[in-house]
Amino acid sequence: MAAVDSTILTERQVEVLELREQGYTQQEVAEKIGTTDSNVSAVERAATKNVEKAKRTLRLVDTLSASVTFEVPAGTHFGDMIEMVYSHGDTCDIKIAYCRPELYSYLYEPLEKYSAGNKIRRNVEIGLTHDGDVRVFPGEVNDAISGFDETRQ
Amino acid sequence: MAAVDSTILTERQVEVLELREQGYTQQEVAEKIGTTDSNVSAVERAATKNVEKAKRTLRLVDTLSASVTFEVPAGTHFGDMIEMVYSHGDTCDIKIAYCRPELYSYLYEPLEKYSAGNKIRRNVEIGLTHDGDVRVFPGEVNDAISGFDETRQ
DNA sequence: GGTGATTCAAACAAAACTCTTTGAGATAAA
DNA sequence: TTTATCTCAAAGAGTTTTGTTTGAATCACC
Structure with missing residues (x-):
């Protein structure tokens, strides 16, 4: 064995x-x-x-080891989350390595199953690396905000 | 947090x-x-x-999910291990995707820190995928065979 | 020598996890 | 319907892990 x-x-x-x-x-x-x-x-x-x-x-x-990290609360719109990435990048002098459409699909892929109606149903931890890469960690459920029943099929 | x-x-x-x-x-x-x-x-x-x-x-x-798996006991010479890979490949009609020198360095990299004097100091689980890829999992210590004191620096 | 940062072992209670049994369901194919 | 395959929840005993304290040790550097 x-x-x-x-x-x-x-x-x-x-x-x-x-x-x-x-x-x-x-x-x-x-x-x-x-x-x-x-x-x-x-x-x-x-x-x-x-x-x-x-x-x-x-x-x-992987996400935590990025030089900048911040949390996006459940219920946030995808568009707002993308703005948060760019504004945090600006604040910390990090040039995000993705243009807006790229970033959209880059973030959408790992978050698809936790999304509905263009909103995220979970808290999401985001990390920005020194060279502009973006890392994502879908966190715990937050039904109070998202208004979804995760347990339902 | x-x-x-x-x-x-x-x-x-x-x-x-x-x-x-x-x-x-x-x-x-x-x-x-x-x-x-x-x-x-x-x-x-x-x-x-x-x-x-x-x-x-x-x-x-990853190793276990390969279509063929076998175990190489601690104490085995690197050369013998490589022969085992090819012979298992032959038996199961899998054409290994590496030539001998390639396979040597490919296997040596993950096993380097568990090796000494061209022998492996641990049991190693090896998996061969359908398309000839080779996967490695360095297992538990086996000091009785290898004759090394793992705890010593 | 002294100092700041880190590591380590031993011990302990609390918490988390493991495998297991039992009994009940879900699904899909024959 | 019957059958095969798989899932699920609850509950129990046993094992492992966790965070913590205490006291000692290591290492680099001034």
């Missing part, structure tokens, strides 16, 4: 991920490792959640 | 990372958040460890 040292995955989680990756169904995996399909499902879900956490962690650190 | 939702960093850890990133010393951060410099050091270390864990997690998942 693959090593899990200094990883946020447990041995059990890697065990399940490996077998699932090889094409076995949850029931087959359950038999192989001696437990129930329901348990395999739970472990697999925990593993997936951990992988998502790892991705978000690196994105957050 | 930046959101830490669905992240493996705690609020405290992000708090410290943010202030440290802004250039404050550990003592200054300690005063700001009302604790000791020694504590700030500990929290910062935990945060760094978590970031490393996140990186290793993604590398492991």
Whole structure:
């Protein structure tokens, strides 16, 4: 079995991920490792959640390590957020490396799933690097402002 | 403060990372958040460890998601490991996308710090993708085989 | 030598997470 | 309908992690 040292995955989680990756169904995996399909499902879900956490962690650190950071509150319009990027850039003598249309799609991509009606439904942390790059971290939900029920499908 | 939702960093850890990133010393951060410099050091270390864990997690998942995976035991010579890559590729009808010298430096880069005397000091998980790419995950220490004291500087 | 910045180990309580079981549903195909 | 596959919530016991304190140590620099 693959090593899990200094990883946020447990041995059990890697065990399940490996077998699932090889094409076995949850029931087959359950038999192989001696437990129930329901348990395999739970472990697999925990593993997936951990992988998502790892991705978000690196994105957050990447954003925080920019020389300027600021937070955009949930409910902000996309256009306003873009203005905030440029004005913070001006204030800190950073020339943003994107023109307005570029920045729009650059920001829209990672935020698409947290947006609706041209508004962002989450607090967003934005970082500006020395050389004008823009980094984004979609943060926690803020239903009070956005007026959306995140849990609904 | 930046959101830490669905992240493996705690609020405290992000708090410290943010202030440290802004250039404050550990003592200054300690005063700001009302604790000791020694504590700030500990929290910062935990945060760094978590970031490393996140990186290793993604590398492991990347390796595991390859269509063929196998493990190279600690103590293996670099040359033997490279032969293993090609022979597994042959077995599974995967044409490795690197020639021998390329593969050598490609594998040496991520494994350099775990190597000595042309041997690897750790178990290494290797994944081969459908299109011949090679992925590497340096695993747990195995001092019994490698005969090295990892803790020594 | 002294000083500022940082690191480290040990210990502890509180908090978070893990795997598991149980029992119930959801979905889609035969 | 039956079957296979997968999901979900709640609850429990066990393990791990976290933040913290204390006291000592390291390192670079004046």
